[in-house]
Amino acid sequence: MATTEPPVLYTCAGSRGLRATWAAEEAGVAIDLQLLPFPPRFKAPDYLEVNPLGTVPMLVDGAAHMTESCAIAHYLATKGADQSLVVAPNEMDYPAYLDFTYHADATITFPQTVYMRFAMFEKDKGWGEAGEAYAKWFWKRLVKLEQRLETRDYLCADRFTVADICCGYALILAGRVGLDEGVPQSLRDYRDRLTAREGYRRAVAREAAGPAAI
Template sequence: MAERPVLYTCAGSRGLRATWAAEEAGVDVELKLLPFPPRFTVPEYLETNPLGTVPMLVEGEVQMTESCAIAHYLATKGADQSLVVAPGEPDYPAYLDFTYHADATITFPQTVYMRFALFEKDKGWSEAGEAYAKWFWKRLVKLEQRLETREFLCADRFTVADICCGYALILAGRVGLDEGLPQSLRDYRDRLTAREGYRRAVAREAAGPAAI
């Protein structure tokens, strides 16, 4: 019998991508919630993940720490493969591009903004936070243009690319970055967060058991 995947995460973190993908794909994962930031609040977690980051997926010998990769991996384990765009489909390159675009281009300036404007704002780095906020907003242009004539990013259906990029827009609303968000992307975010899979994922994280 295959081992049940174990997902270590913090509620509302980038790990939500993985929880969301599991819910959409109907994949049973054991969810273990950690307080944020786990490397300081639960130092014994470093024995499981030396990086001290979340999410982390453990399944037998499999160990994964990148949220978009975990979301893609879990989606491939579901009975319904519609969350993944296959190599033979015309939008396969776009699917890969937007899935990687989510963290490499969009979420990165968000995390720096959060450090300067939220976590360490008492250090007088507000100007740096504002600069990264503007950088984040400028980097939304690719999503905005892609969605001008589409409901979802790839293959005329909801996929992991939407989960990965959509999370960045969800995070924007939580950390004070909505000011520069175009209305079209707000509408897109509304479509994503109205999904039952998303709502189940958020509910699971809210009620998840402690990991340690």
């Protein structure tokens, strides 16, 4: 069971943990934000005692320990007084909400992560062609988002939800790591709508107080 203390979120500024920070700000949920230097497994070795994987984010809420950013974002959103960030099982778009929330990491962010390894973190190893291949893979996988947003402003239930936070983060990351070339203008406009939100701006400002992730 959760304690009366606020959940503790361990993250690096600008990492996937931004999804969780953003969800907390949108939902008005208090969190104890613990910002770590990147990569924490090397620059904050004591963190391995909290999370043996050394990955971020990690949420600790009493006995609950969570390490998946989209799951944490959903979890925090359910703790808010306003439940509009979450699509309930009795709503028509519930299946789409689940699908896009999982789609964010399983399908979209994955090729970005590999691209960053080859094109940024280990580019001295001469794997430029591999980085280019994963960039193209990422762009091709945006088609589902693009088609979904042809006739709507947000992904599900005619409102902003955690699904937008999770998928929107991948588009935000694309702009930061040099992957905007293949992002359709419609998705750039969608990203602009998301990043104009006060909840997003507050989340970024909170994380800006700590070490940069990238």
